[in-house]
Amino acid sequence: MARYDRAITVFSPDGHLFQVEYALEAVRKGNAAVGVRGTDTIVLGVEKKSTVKLQDSRSVRKIVSLDNHIALACAGLKADARVLINRARIECQSHRLTVEDPVTVEYITRYIAGLQQKYTQSGGVRPFGLSTLIVGFDPYTGVPSLYQTDPSGTFSAWKANATGRNSNSMREFLEKNYKETSGQETIKLAIRALLEVVESGGKNIEVAVMTREKGLKQLDEAEIDAMVAEIEAKKAAAEAAKKGPPKET
Amino acid sequence: MKLDTSGLESTSPFFGSGDELCPELSAAPSFSLPLSTDDTKATLKHAKGTTTLAFIFKEGVMVAADSRASMGGYISSQSVKKIIEINPYMLGTMAGGAADCQFWHRNLGIKCRLHELANKRRISVTGASKLLANILYSYRGMGLSVGTMIAGWDETGPGLYYVDSEGGRLKGTRFSVGSGSPYAYGVLDSGYKFDMSIEEAAELARRAIYHATFRDAASGGVASVYYVGPNGWKKLSGDDVGELHYHYYPVTPSTVEQEMAEVAGA
Numbered sequence: 001m002a003r004y005d006r007a008i009t010v011f012s013p014d015g016h017l018f019q020v021e022y023a024l025e026a027v028r029k030g031n032a033a034v035g036v037r038g039t040d041t042i043v044l045g046v047e048k049k050s051t052v053k054l055q056d057s058r059s060v061r062k063i064v065s066l067d068n069h070i071a072l073a074c075a076g077l078k079a080d081a082r083v084l085i086n087r088a089r090i091e092c093q094s095h096r097l098t099v100e101d102p103v104t105v106e107y108i109t110r111y112i113a114g115l116q117q118k119y120t121q122s123g124g125v126r127p128f129g130l131s132t133l134i135v136g137f138d139p140y141t142g143v144p145s146l147y148q149t150d151p152s153g154t155f156s157a158w159k160a161n162a163t164g165r166n167s168n169s170m171r172e173f174l175e176k177n178y179k180e181t182s183g184q185e186t187i188k189l190a191i192r193a194l195l196e197v198v199e200s201g202g203k204n205i206e207v208a209v210m211t212r213e214k215g216l217k218q219l220d221e222a223e224i225d226a227m228v229a230e231i232e233a234k235k236a237a238a239e240a241a242k243k244g245p246p247k248e249t
Numbered sequence: 250m251k252l253d254t255s256g257l258e259s260t261s262p263f264f265g266s267g268d269e270l271c272p273e274l275s276a277a278p279s280f281s282l283p284l285s286t287d288d289t290k291a292t293l294k295h296a297k298g299t300t301t302l303a304f305i306f307k308e309g310v311m312v313a314a315d316s317r318a319s320m321g322g323y324i325s326s327q328s329v330k331k332i333i334e335i336n337p338y339m340l341g342t343m344a345g346g347a348a349d350c351q352f353w354h355r356n357l358g359i360k361c362r363l364h365e366l367a368n369k370r371r372i373s374v375t376g377a378s379k380l381l382a383n384i385l386y387s388y389r390g391m392g393l394s395v396g397t398m399i400a401g402w403d404e405t406g407p408g409l410y411y412v413d414s415e416g417g418r419l420k421g422t423r424f425s426v427g428s429g430s431p432y433a434y435g436v437l438d439s440g441y442k443f444d445m446s447i448e449e450a451a452e453l454a455r456r457a458i459y460h461a462t463f464r465d466a467a468s469g470g471v472a473s474v475y476y477v478g479p480n481g482w483k484k485l486s487g488d489d490v491g492e493l494h495y496h497y498y499p500v501t502p503s504t505v506e507q508e509m510a511e512v513a514g515a
Contacts, residue, residue, distance in 0.1 A: 098383060099376030107368060140404060 009120050009127065019127055020120050023076075023151035026129035027163060030075035031062070034162040034170055034193045035133040036178075037146040038186030042135040044073040045190045046206045047165065047198045063208040063218065067092040069136050070108055071208060071216045075164025076130030076151075084128055088112050105136040109147040109155050117153025127151045131163040137212045144212075160189070166197035184227075187219075191227055298467020300429030300458055301331055301342040302437060303398045303409055305422040306445050309478040310400040310407045312340050313454035315429065315462050315490070316470035318347065327470035336361055338481040339377060339401035344426040345394035345414065353395060357381050374401040374408025378418060386416030396426045402477050429461030429468035436460045447476055451485045459497065462490040 009019040032047040046062040063073045066088050074081045091111050095103045103111075112132060120127045131150040138145065148163060149155040160178050162170035170193045181189055187209055198204050205228075207219045219227075301314040314331035317324060331343040333354040339361065343350035360380050364372040372380075378399040385395060395414040402408070411419045411426065423441060425433040436457040445453070451474050458472040473487045488496075 098379055099373065100379055101373060101376060104368065110367075 008123065017120060017152070020152045023127040023129045024131075027076040027131045027151065028165065028167070030077070030130065030164045032162065032164040032166055032170065032194060032197050033062075033073045033075045033133055034160070034174075034190050035073065035135055035146045035148075035158070036160040036174070036181075036186050036190040036193070037135070037144050037158070039180060039182040040144070040211065041181075041183055041186045042071075042137075042144045042146060042210045043187050043190040044071060044133060044135055044208050044210070045194045046073050046075075047194060048204050048206050050204070061218070062206055063216075065216045066108060066134075067102060067136075068215050069102060069139060069210075069212075070105060070134065071136065071210050072132050072134050073208075074130045074132040075167075077128070078130075080128045081130050081132075084112060084115065084130070084132070087115060102139040104138050105134060105145040105147060106157075108136075109134050109149060113149040113153050113155040115153075116149060116151055120151070120153060133161060133163060135210055137210070142212050144210075160193075162193060169196055170194070188227060188231055191224070192231055195228070195231065298429075298465070299331060299344045299427035300425065300433050300461035300465060300468040301344050301398065301427050302423075302425035302430070302433050302454060302457055303342065303400045304424070304437065304441065304450075304454070305407045305409050306441075306450050307443055308445075308447050308450070309402060309476060310340075310409055311450045311454045312342060312398070312400050312475045312477065312482075313458050314342055314473055315458055315468040316473065317462070317468055319467045322466075324469070329470070330473075332473055332475050334482065335377070335399075335401075338371065338403070338477070339374065339399065340475055340477060340482050341400075342398045342426065344396040349393050349395045349414070350397055353381060353384065353393075354397070356384070357399075371403060373403040373405065374399060374410060375403075375420075377401065378408075378410035378412050382412045382416060382418035385412065385414050388414070389416050398424050398426060400477050402479055402481070407477065425457070425461075427461075427468065429458075429465035432461040432464045433457040447478075447485075451476065455486065455488065455493070456497070459490050459493045463494065 009017055012018055031049060034045045036043045044063050048062070063071060064085055065071045066085065070092065072085060072088070088108055088111065092103050092108060095101070095107065112134070116128050119125050128151055131148060134147045134149070136145060137143065146158050146161065147155055148158055148161050160174045162174065173193050173196045177189065177192070187207065191205065191207060194205055203221060205224055207224055208216055209219060210216045298317065298319045299315060303310060303312040312332055316327060316329045316331060318326040318329045329347065333341040333343060333351065335341050335354055335358045341354040341357070357377060357380060361372045361377050381399065385393060393414040397412050399410045399412060400408070409421060409424065411421060411424045423437060425437060437453065440453045440456070454474050455472050462468040462472065469490055471487050472490050472493060474485045476483050476485050
């Protein structure tokens, strides 16, 4: 008798929405995703699970653009993501049509979050099982933003955030190492956060960089490998330096 | 065609009608709207004779209008407010059906305010005029009569759009709408310079309205002039056109040629 009401989104006696919480569990099982906001660059990074040999990797892009100046990465159920992304893309164009202005990052985040919330308050539907990281530049002021939404429909702005598998460790790393960065430094910070939880190597990470002038650019494997190599070299040098000085006494 | 009923109900933020998830948001109006026939255009549209104008210049936007309402040959009012204050930084002008203009401008004001609250920034003149144009387009053919100019100042500077009930929307720097518009255009176009001061622009607008009221029977009353600048709109003047006439053409005493003499006898 106590179990039956968990199939649809109704309150439990102690005030939980179990379906929403289970959706958050689905997110926690999804691939790791990280977003870092710099002063002129915003970076999204996603874990790529070991590529299946026959699969055409270009058809499984995990970082997508919603408009020229907005990009999205998510963790969780990828099929749900497709639906949400399509709705968001339509809304971006619809906004351009009705007010002759591109959407702001906050507007489209609010729209996506509102959509996610709607599905927690209706009969016969389940919530979307994904959290999204939305990045972009404000079309007029040029200010970069990073937002995160989750299955409950809440959203907030972040300087840097992670979601999906092992997001806690990534967030801890970001909290310890975050500082205002720009350009290459921002990309490196994002990759370093991802490398905390992902096997190192260009083929396990997907990284996309958004700048005001050039929009979204997906980094290819070679570029990622080069950065990973730089980061590892720096890390090794730092370790060596730590061990070095004491011997000189 | 699908009517834009968003003006008649509380704003639904995400979905239009037809979405099963939120049936309460898709209630259509319960009355059936009439299809337009020629009669609808002629009945009680008592503000169709009018002169309104607006133009963009260096300092902002100047908006001016007369205040006469006529029903055929009968002047029903000399004191109609034809410049409608949508919000502190946007004005709309009235030409066509007075009720239509007033209602939809008021409705536009509501939508602009909701946009501000939701997006934490003011709506642009482009956006506001587009919202109005879309609503008017969805009522196309149903008898609305609106010929309005939306003038305002937003992040990109001064903005001026002409919107009408056929669904047309034009961006421009000089517009005049109404039965007196040909006369107003004559004065406006010949006197217009982009580099005018606020006083010069106001005087041009006032003169254009005055000359239109002089020749057009359906225009008259008071010539109101408003200025829209970076801090919003401000009413500059409202002068009776009868008095303006003597201001522009003062009475000069002419020499008497022949005095009338009393005729002796009955």
